[in-house]
Amino acid sequence: MDKTVVIVDDSKFQTMQLGRFFSDVLGFKVAATGENGEEAVEMYKAHKPDLITMDLTMPKLDGRGALAQILAEFPQARVLVISAVKGPLLLECLAIGAKSYVEKPLRFDREDFIRDFKATVTEILQSA
Amino acid sequence: MDAISAGFFLIHLDGTVTPSAALAETLLPDSGRATAPAAKASSTPAMASATGASAARARRIPLNLALELNAEQEAQFGKWLKLVGLRHRDLRWEKLSALAPLQELRSVKGEEEIHVRLSYRKLEDGNGDLTAIAVFANDAAPSRAMIRQLEEERQRHKLEIRDVLALAANPPETVGSFLDDARLRLEAARWEWEGFLAAQKLPGAKGAGLWQGTAEESAGQHLFRELHMVKGNAGAFGFESLAAGAQESEDLLEALKHSGAGSERTRAKLTASLAGLRTQLEELVRAMKLIAGEGQDAMTRILKWKLDRLAAAAGGMETAKLDPALRALIEATAKLAFLSPAYLVRKYRNLVERVAHNLGKRVTFRVTSNTGDVHPESFSRVDEALVHILRNMVDHGIESPGEREAGGKGEAEIGFEYVAEEDRVFLRIRDDGRGMDPAAIAQRGIDLGLITRAEADSLDDVGKLSLIFLERFTTRDEAGMVSGRGLGLALAHRCVSDRGGNLYVYSRPGEGTRFAIELPHLGGKSLL
Structure with a gap:
């Protein structure tokens, strides 16, 4: 059965790009997409996906808040942070339980970016 | 966490890194003081395997001293180390090391800017426990330069x-x-x-x-x-x-x-x-x-040179006593390099259009000729004169569009006529602009101190108008953008005289201005 992913990003364009990558390249089924932290929490609950990708700077509830709420209820949740933020906030997200991160900008035109993205997703799926 | 912090050193591995990496030491003024006793290879198996025998000479320096971290950077490193401690087993080192707060170092030594790229490597013991993080400093300056x-x-x-x-x-x-x-x-x-x-x-x-x-x-x-x-x-x-x-x-x-x-x-x-x-x-x-190449490519220039020599030789021949067929051949040869006047005046058409455009005027440039192809130097020998005359016409002669409209005139026109006669050539240039008043020109000449009243009175209209060919004659108090420093027409006159020709001007107020350049034929009487 296909792995499922929920994509949360406040940029519709980037959500579309990510959705396409997950379905076309990684063979995932995109269960749902959201544009803020509140939707991330709702959608995780509704779909219990194999993976949820999370932007950090989002309206309503930000990525860090959503991550904490999801992990509080589902400690085994696999959360992949996809963000341009690469400072203390990202460190904190990884410390509280985000499985890994992918750095924006999304460079789907570059081999090395795609290679790293694939490796990161594979790692996360292998983790407990 | 303390264990990791304690084991977090800058390791300078003598002989195991590129010479440029040794630069790290020059960045570290405190290194002597801060140098810890060299790690023994036997005490850190993982490190030994990573670096070989030279590890014995590795020096361990507390990172905060080595990198001269400020308080904020130190705090960030603290957070990063904490994360490394938590995640070094399940998160790729590539991912973790990319999050280290410092990825490069810059400092200025005298004139030189030192730019060092840092790379981090984790050192683990046999159980997969982290024992140290090695920091490698690579001199990025040469590649940056x-x-x-x-x-x-x-x-x-x-x-x-x-x-x-x-x-x-x-x-x-x-x-x-x-x-x-x-x-x-x-x-x-x-x-x-x-x-x-x-x-x-x-x-x-x-x-x-x-x-x-x-x-x-x-x-x-x-x-x-x-x-x-x-x-x-x-x-x-x-x-x-x-x-x-x-x-x-x-x-x-x-x-x-x-x-x-x-x-x-x-x-x-x-x-x-x-x-x-x-x-x-x-x-x-x-x-x-x-x-x-002065307007042509190399091949054209070579061809033109050959053609010119051939045409010149033909042009110089005495053909009167020759067989008519031979004479025709020689005359045709002499005209090989000839071009139509319409083609040769392209430069002047462009000049007029460009100058008019710059002045916000619209001028049609019309070319007529009473002959077929002419010698390519027919115009270029008086190029300077043509340029000055045409500039002057567009700038001074042609009225502004508003003025023309008020005077019931349509779009301005400059006519260029090439007339070949038996023994000479005329280049006639006329505009339909505001024209010049001979009396006013004479008065201007007197005002500028170029002639006396008596001299002015002795001149007919053509003579009075010819005063514009005098150096320093200008009708404007201030030089305009295109012409008007009082030199252009004087230069035109001199250019034509130097080539054995004459420059004439005729004009009446409101009826435009006509210039005529009279020149001897080029290349022998028998032609044209």
Whole structure:
């Protein structure tokens, strides 16, 4: 059965790009997409996906808040942070339980970016 | 966490890193003091396997000292180390090390900027426990310098290619007249600027501003106009570097406007900028010659040279006593290099259109001729005269569109007529502009001190009008943008005289002006 992913990003364009990558390249089924932290929490609950990708700077509830709420209820949740933020906030997200991160900008035109993205997703799926 | 912090050292591995990495030590003024006892290879198996025997000489330096971290950086490193401690088993090192707060170091040593890239490596023991993090410092300066140099080279090439494209994209004679025009303007700009600087040095000149006087009269305004025209034309032709250079000069001029008499520094910059513009222009002229070779490619030039020799030889032959067939052949040969007048006047058509456009006028350029192909030098020998006459016509002779409309005149026209006669050639140029009043011209001559009243009275209308060929005769108090320094028509007259010809002018107020250049035939009487 296909792995499922929920994509949360406040940029519709980037959500579309990510959705396409997950379905076309990684063979995932995109269960749902959201544009803020509140939707991330709702959608995780509704779909219990194999993976949820999370932007950090989002309206309503930000990525860090959503991550904490999801992990509080589902400690085994696999959360992949996809963000341009690469400072203390990202460190904190990884410390509280985000499985890994992918750095924006999304460079789907570059081999090395795609290679790293694939490796990161594979790692996360292998983790407990 | 303390365990990791304690084991978190900068390890300088003598002999195991590239010589440039050794630079790290030069960045570390405290290294001597902070150097911890060398790690023993046997005490850290993982490290030993990673670095071999040289690890024995590795030096361990507390990172906060080694990298001269400030308090904030130290706090960030603390957070990062904490994360490393938590996640080093399940998160790729590549991912973790990319999050380290410092990825590069810069410092300035004397003249030199030192730029070091840091890379982090984790050292684990046999159980997969983290024992240390090694920091490698790689001197990035050489590669950075190379990248910068390549980038500069690329930029220069890009601009050069654009210049070449602009040279190739426009007809050579059009580019040629642009370059001529730009050179005149830059010379005028230099003249204005040097004049202003010289005036500043005079005693009591303090405070005489660049922009003093009415907007139309100030030196600054003149300079600005010349630069602006160069910029606009260069931009239109696609000479981006020249346009950018003119923009820079304009900006400096503008800066001087706001700082009153202007700071010494800005003035020096403007002087340099103007000189730079002239250099850029000369480079374009050189490139133009390389590409177009005075207007043709190399093959055309060689062909033309051969053709000219053949035609000249044929033209010089005494054919009267020859067989008619042979005579016809020789005469045809002599005309091999001939071209139609309509083709040869392209340069002047472009000149008229461009000057008119710059002045906001519209002029139709009409060419007629009573003959077929003519010698290619029929016009070029009086090129200077034609250029000055045509510029003058568009600038002075042709009225503004509004004036023409008020006078019930349609679009302006300049007529160019080539008439070959038995023993001579006429180039007639006429406009349908405002014309000139012989009496007013004579009065102007008297006012300018060029002739006396008695001399003026002795002249007929043609004689009075011919005063415009005198040096320093100008009908304007201020030089205009295109012509009007009182030299152009004098130069035209001299050019025609030097070639054994005559220049005539005739005009009546409201009825336009006619110039006629009379020249001896080129290349022997038997032709044309």
